[in-house]
Amino acid sequence: MLPPANRRPGYSRRAQYGNFLGYLIAFTGLAVGAGVLLISTGNSGAFSTGRTLASDVTAPAGELAAKGRTETRGVLATLGGFFTSGSHVAKLEREVAIARVQLREAEAIRHENTQLKALLKLAEQDPRPVAISRLIGSTSASTRRFAVLGVGTAQGVKVGMPVRSPLGLVGRVLEVGRSSARVLLITDTESVVPVRRASDGIPAFATGRADGSLQLRLINIGINPLKPGDAVVTSGSGGLYWPGTAVAVITELTRDGAIARPLSDPGSTEFVEVQPLWTQPALSADLPAPPGASPPEPQ
Amino acid sequence: MPGPLSGDRHDYPRQRINRAPSPVLAVAAPWVLVMLGSLASLLPLVASAPVLPPLGFLFLMAWQQLRPGLFPVWAGLPLGLFDDLFSGQPFGSAMALWSIAMIGMDYFEARFPWRGFALDWLLAAGVVAAYLLLALTIANLAGGATPVQVVLPQLAVAVLAYPLAARIVGATDRFRLIAVRQI
Numbered sequence: 502m503l504p505p506a507n508r509r510p511g512y513s514r515r516a517q518y519g520n521f522l523g524y525l526i527a528f529t530g531l532a533v534g535a536g537v538l539l540i541s542t543g544n545s546g547a548f549s550t551g552r553t554l555a556s557d558v559t560a561p562a563g564e565l566a567a568k569g570r571t572e573t574r575g576v577l578a579t580l581g582g583f584f585t586s587g588s589h590v591a592k593l594e595r596e597v598a599i600a601r602v603q604l605r606e607a608e609a610i611r612h613e614n615t616q617l618k619a620l621l622k623l624a625e626q627d628p629r630p631v632a633i634s635r636l637i638g639s640t641s642a643s644t645r646r647f648a649v650l651g652v653g654t655a656q657g658v659k660v661g662m663p664v665r666s667p668l669g670l671v672g673r674v675l676e677v678g679r680s681s682a683r684v685l686l687i688t689d690t691e692s693v694v695p696v697r698r699a700s701d702g703i704p705a706f707a708t709g710r711a712d713g714s715l716q717l718r719l720i721n722i723g724i725n726p727l728k729p730g731d732a733v734v735t736s737g738s739g740g741l742y743w744p745g746t747a748v749a750v751i752t753e754l755t756r757d758g759a760i761a762r763p764l765s766d767p768g769s770t771e772f773v774e775v776q777p778l779w780t781q782p783a784l785s786a787d788l789p790a791p792p793g794a795s796p797p798e799p800q
Numbered sequence: 801m802p803g804p805l806s807g808d809r810h811d812y813p814r815q816r817i818n819r820a821p822s823p824v825l826a827v828a829a830p831w832v833l834v835m836l837g838s839l840a841s842l843l844p845l846v847a848s849a850p851v852l853p854p855l856g857f858l859f860l861m862a863w864q865q866l867r868p869g870l871f872p873v874w875a876g877l878p879l880g881l882f883d884d885l886f887s888g889q890p891f892g893s894a895m896a897l898w899s900i901a902m903i904g905m906d907y908f909e910a911r912f913p914w915r916g917f918a919l920d921w922l923l924a925a926g927v928v929a930a931y932l933l934l935a936l937t938i939a940n941l942a943g944g945a946t947p948v949q950v951v952l953p954q955l956a957v958a959v960l961a962y963p964l965a966a967r968i969v970g971a972t973d974r975f976r977l978i979a980v981r982q983i
Contacts, residue, residue, distance in 0.1 A: 534877060538896050542942045551885055638841045644940075710950075
């Protein structure tokens, strides 16, 4: 149906002006929105004050929801356990028997490691966490992957600090409020993590694909030496992320790298820890490598 | 009509004479519901992919279809501002897109005033698809590089969730018009 040509609400001047003013504000609002969008597209840090303030206000509700999430998972796991516990126990017993043997071997290796490190005068690097918190929310309706932490400047959290769970790297802090912080998850398409293969140290970059997986791009292009099942850890190059944090396991290969599944699922971790910023030791600056020399291979 | 409801009525007669809905509740409930939808990022779910439908936007559309004219045409700006605080999109994305959606749906309402739920759903599906794709484009302009196929599951979920959103809006509409105030 064609709309009537005369869209006046009646003879009341007041109603007519009100109607007109409504449309005027609507189109002005559209222009304002587009203007704000232009500013924030150029500078993603603009308007972060409003965002952090809003997340500070809603953080207590998020904490409650996060607790609920953990408890729901516990209930579901208990229900599932009734059906699967028998086979699980048998499998675990087999694994424990193997693990006991490997533990003895690992102890010997660790002992040897400390001796070798003492020989090389390498300091043991073990970062003390700045803060420990729950992930209290995430942008589950947007294509960008951010999460919100329940700690902020009051607990000493600063922009750029890496965030990890017991299972592996989660992301890094992007914006900090008084009692909450926004985390860029490693699965976001803007996140780039320098990684290396855990077994032999082949360097690569891990970027997010926004669907829960990571794209690994090798730095040395050529023959792709990666295999499904390989684990990658952070390399620490460039600073920011502490070296040796577990990141992902490769699931399938691509032409110039691989697609990997992150080890730490932010949805199933209860607590995450915020680590201090990693700065590369000054050792490499003191001893510049002679031209043409290859860096020493870790044995 | 036989049913448990009529029995309840006999047990607890609600006084109907000299009662009216509370004006505060009647005006505030729609805005509050849309803002609660925008707060969905606080749900106990930390997602590693975009899986949730844009609940605030779905509620806004459902209100527009159930009660055209209840929200002023400019409601997209303040509600979008609130959504931007939590959505993770670049700031201003929802302010602009929700404003366009409100103006567009106002025009559609003038052109097709009588329609059934199927047409409502079809319109909502089209608007949600356009909204999600534009939001993806904006997020990519501001630094992301997400391929289009990542939002397709979310789009399917959003289209299927629209009838549910419409039912929730209908229930809230009945709730906000309960005659609680004594005249």
